[in-house]
Amino acid sequence: MTGARLYIMAHDYCGHPFTAESSRQLVRNGWRGSHGFFVQDDGPKDRNAWLPDAPDSLSFHPLDFFGVYSNTDLMKC
Numbered sequence: 001m002t003g004a005r006l007y008i009m010a011h012d013y014c015g016h017p018f019t020a021e022s023s024r025q026l027v028r029n030g031w032r033g034s035h036g037f038f039v040q041d042d043g044p045k046d047r048n049a050w051l052p053d054a055p056d057s058l059s060f061h062p063l064d065f066f067g068v069y070s071n072t073d074l075m076k077c
Contacts, residue, residue, distance in 0.1 A: 005032050006030075009035075010035045012035070012036070012037045015041065024054055027058040036063050037062060048060055
């Protein structure tokens with residue numbers, strides 16, 4: 001397909017900054033994309049948002065299941 005842009009959905013459970021940067025770079029290289037991350041995990045989340053230098057074809061989605069969360073006991077999820 002000429003002119004069609006591929007779409008990528010990245011999900012980074014912890015919300016590490018380097019995975020958000022990977023999504024940004026893919027979009028700069030011609031992809032369209034969404035980047036999801038789990039908000040209830042204690043990982044770093046500071047780069048998981050739209051930034052002024054980010055292309056418009058990338059969106060960020062905080063994912064939450066609004067329940068009790070334990071990263072050590074999955075039976076409590």
